[in-house]
Amino acid sequence: MxxxxxxxxxxxxxxxxxxxxxxxxxxxxxxxxxxxxxxxxxxxxxxxxxxxxxxxxxxxxxxxxxxxxxxxxxxxxxxxxxxxxxxxxxxxxxxxxxxxxxxxxxxxxxxxxxxxxxAATELAPLPGGHPDGDRPGPTMIYAAVGTGVGGAVAVDGRMLSGAAGVAGHLGHLPSPEADGLPCTCGATGHLEAIGSGPAITAQYTRTSGLSAERLERVAARAADGDPHATAAIALGARAVGRALGGLANALGADRVVVGGGVPRIGARYLDALNEAFTAELMRPLRHLRPVPPRGGPxxxxxxxxxxxxxxxxxxxxxxxxxx
CATH class of the missing domain: 3.30.420.40 (ATPase, nucleotide binding domain)
Known part of the structure; x- marks a missing residue:
């Protein structure tokens, strides 16, 4: 060009x-x-x-x-x-x-x-949305679940950065599913320690005694009926879903976006995440469902x-x- x-x-x-x-x-x-x-x-x-x-x-x-x-x-x-x-x-x-x-x-x-x-690219008005300047923008939670668990939070259309830029780093929320597990930040029990791709892979190895180089190998074994692989994927997905559901309640979110490499392993992961997310929601938010990112490469x-x-x-x- x-x-x-x-x-x-x-x-x-x-x-x-x-x-x-x-x-x-x-x-x-x-x-x-x-x-x-x-x-x-x-x-x-x-x-x-x-x-x-x-x-x-x-x-x-x-x-x-x-x-x-x-x-x-x-x-x-x-x-x-x-x-x-x-x-x-x-x-x-x-x-x-x-x-x-x-x-x-x-x-x-x-x-x-x-x-x-x-995540800021997700704040553009949705097709058929309301361009009325008097309406607040979306309150959005954006999760990127891959090698780590990253994220971003926007309130009324304004992206939050917080003190020292830490706002939105969802991977460092406490997670019951990660109790006692070391996190990359040096603490223990954080979401990233059970919900990231390497964490799901490590959970599979802990419970099965078998090695798996990558999450994709764990997903393939789950598809073949390996119960330890299925359980590790479901545990990581539920942990992320619960955390996002709790945040949606706390913020009154009207848009939740889940991207990154881990959700691409398919329906087994996404179904468990969505079920856990929905179970956490307060009644006014029970219509809310996580969606994939709109943005391309x-x-x-x-x-x-x-x-x-x-x-x-x-x-x-x-x-x-x-x-």
Whole structure:
């Protein structure tokens, strides 16, 4: 696609543990250019910032005005800092993400957690919805169940970031099903310790005595009638469903979205999650059901680009074309 010289646009970056995806996004949401490269996750934070800057240069065109970054880890969008992170990206916690990237590119930067940025794309009015500006936006819970359990929360259409950017990290809710199990954050008994893909796989190994390299292998064994595989999947799904149902009650949610890799293992997982979710709901919410994300593979980079319109921009000392 030909990029119009000087057309107003922003750059969206999706930083994960394995890949950085970049897109040049026009003001109407059209993606004008794309690029991706592997994340140098073991090389340290400075190397990751350098790779992000390299991706900016790969898609930059005259008229690009800002950069939005949807990043792994707990990100405080006000300070532009990664306040907490696992070892998926070595040395990532404490990184001055916004300032570091602005200094490398000469463009202002807005940043947020990757799940929260992606979830924001779900806040657009639904087809047939009410565009009335006097009506509040949706109160939404967004769960991303994969290698971990991430999430985001929006109240009346406003995405919450909370103190130090921790709002929406659903994986660290207490979960009775995870009692005594260690969580990646260092605590015990959190939802991620029983509801994530690796946690379900580990539960299968604990109860069966058999190894399984991946969740997909556990799902295949469940399909073949293995009772330990079936039970491990159901336990993880129920834990997530119960947590989401309780949050729906607490927030008065009118939309609950469940995405990530784990729900893709199929109906056995989703049926158990939905049943547990529904059982928790107060009477006024009993019509509510979790739904899959509406966004496609571009949701993360589009959400990242949108951050430049909704979050603080961290400016470099000198604005100009990426170096």
């Amino acid at each position: 030909t990029v119009r010289h000087g057309a107003p646009s922003v750059i969206g970056l999706d930083l994960g543990g394995t890949k950085i995806a970049a897109a040049l996004v026009a003001d109407d949401g059209t993606i004008l250019a794309r690029h991706s490269l592997p994340t140098p996750a073991t090389a340290g934070a400075e190397a990751v910032l350098d790779a992000l800057a390299q991706e900016v240069r790969a898609v930059w065109a005259p008229g690009a005005t800002a950069i939005g970054v949807a990043a792994a880890g707990v990100v405080d969008p006000v300070t532009g800092t990664v306040t907490s992170a696992t070892d998926t990206i070595r040395g990532w916690a404490g990184t001055a993400l916004a300032d570091g990237l602005a200094a490398r590119t000469g463009l202002p930067v807005a940043c947020d957690n990757d799940v929260r940025a992606t 571009d949701a993360a980079v589009l959400g990242a680009a949108a951050l430049t319109r909704t979050l603080p921009l961290h400016h470099p000392r000198t604005i100009g074309a990426p170096r």
